[in-house]
Amino acid sequence: MSQTETVRSLRLHARGSLRLDTVQPLPCGPDEVRLKIAYCGICGSDIHEFLGAPIFSPGPGTKNEHTGIGLPVVMGHEMSGTITELGSNVKHLSVGQDVCVNPSLDDRHFGAKSCFSCEGGKTNLCKRWATYGLNASGGGFSDEIVVKDLNCLALPAGVSLKVGALAEPLAVAWHCIRTSGFKAGQSALVLGAGPIGLAILLLLRSWQAEKIFVTEVAEQRMERARQFGADVVINPLQPVSDRGGEGAEKNPVLSTIRESHPDGVDIAFDCSGLQSTLDTGIAAIKPGGTFFNVAIHEKPLQLNLNDIACLEKKLLGGICYLKEDFEQVLEAMASGKIPFEQMITSVVSLDNAIEGGFQSLMKDRAQHVKILIQP
Ligand SMILES: [Zn+2]
Structure with a gap:
């Protein structure tokens, strides 16, 4: 996608205020990749951040101390997409590749010395933990996102972008x-x-x-x-x-x-x-x-x-995962033994994300398992 086009992003402005905004695309840094979002699932925590007392998203007038991100924040952390641009240092991925995103951020994203948890390989317990879609730059309810290359996992053969969006939950x-x-x-x-x-x-x-x-x-x-x-x-x-x-x-x-x-x-x-x-x-x-x-x-x-x-x-x-959990889930998906797609109960467009997505999930909670937003 060229840098001159604009991007539609569903952003949380305040408690109870979610809006589809038109924003400028972000630059793609040397260790980053740009993804055209294919699907992004709505999580129970998205509903909670939108209407309840926010746990993860920045409070009014404050910024996340590690990412520097404040409101409005782009929501959505259960995403799959296709790579459209690679940073100059990124060698293990390619343009056109389909990936899912591990949205977790830790010391590695901030160039910080490893904390106790990261030192032991438990980056999911990092003291600087943050996540795309709640308190970092960019989210999956958007036409595109720019993420660190280490957050991308290539979808194996036979795993569709639709099922790939289920990798996070x-x-x-x-x-x-x-x-x-x-x-x-x-x-x-x-x-x-x-x-x-x-x-x-x-x-x-x-x-x-x-x-x-x-x-x-x-x-x-x-x-x-x-x-x-x-x-x-x-x-x-x-x-x-x-x-x-x-x-x-x-x-x-x-x-x-x-x-x-x-x-x-x-x-x-x-x-x-x-x-x-x-x-x-x-x-x-x-x-x-x-x-x-x-x-x-x-x-x-x-x-x-x-x-x-x-x-x-x-x-x-426990509540958060490691990269190997994504890898093992993708392996289970590729084996074809379990029909994971039965978790998807609805797919709605980004334009209809609030009414057809968030509101529908709140109204008919028992009827839905996973609603995917398709930009
Ligand atoms: Zn850490």
């Missing part, structure tokens, strides 16, 4: 499964069948889970969890029948799990973040089992640590 799920210690042949409980819960469910199949239980209260999401390969889908609000008599387990999730797994499941992934999912998840795992939190919590929950200590249960959490 799937990398979240992959990282959580990997760091939970999950092993083939183990059983799992997924609490909540929203986009991340469903991504974990899909990937657990490729990790050869022995049995996957999913809890969900919305009928449409329960149905989708069945389509996505859950072995058992449980509505935690559905009362247990009385056949157990006095002293029988009254929690429908625990009661159902114990029919086939009397000691409990190996790992529970909490993708809801409620007091009830924390309590149920910890009770559902076997002695020595793992409760893994993937949810973002709006307020602190209560926990009786005796429930952890007495049966040597483990409490872990």
Whole structure:
């Protein structure tokens, strides 16, 4: 794309104010590449930044201390695209190549000395962590973006730009499964069948889970969890029948799990973040089992640590990925074994991103898994 053309970008100006603006293209530095965006998914965190109390985006009148970016910020961090320009130092990529973007920034982007986490290879925990699409320069809800070359991962043969846009949310799920210690042949409980819960469910199949239980209260999401390969889908609000008599387990999730797994499941992934999912998840795992939190919590929950200590249960959490998570997700995509495209429930144009994208997702949350914006 020539430098004289203008670019349409969906920018967050303030809480509740998202506008499609026309801006000038950014220069492409020596270690950067310019991408024509193909698709960019809307994340739950985008909705939260737009309408809730922002966690990641810069506050009014402030700038991110590492990137120097303040409002308005271009949103969108789940993107795929085609390279249209290469910086002079970029040798491992080529113009015309289809890529997905790992949107994370760390010490390497700022020329800073590696922090403790980066030194240990955990750039996702960098103390200077930032991300395109929330608090760095550029985002995926735009005609184009300029990113560092190290953020680009070439899409393997057979992986379309459309499916490639799912690499980021799937990398979240992959990282959580990997760091939970999950092993083939183990059983799992997924609490909540929203986009991340469903991504974990899909990937657990490729990790050869022995049995996957999913809890969900919305009928449409329960149905989708069945389509996505859950072995058992449980509505935690559905009362247990009385056949157990006095002293029988009254929690429908625990009661159902114990029919086939009397000691409990190996790992529970909490993708809801409620007091009830924390309590149920910890009770559902076997002695020595793992409760893994993937949810973002709006307020602190209560926990009786005796429930952890007495049966040597483990409490872990994670939310962000590493480059190898993207690489392994792309490999899983290229294998063709899992129909990841079933996660895409709608594709809308950039012009229609607010109404057809953000508002539609807020109105019919249970109906959608992933809405992609196509500039
Ligand atoms: Zn660091």
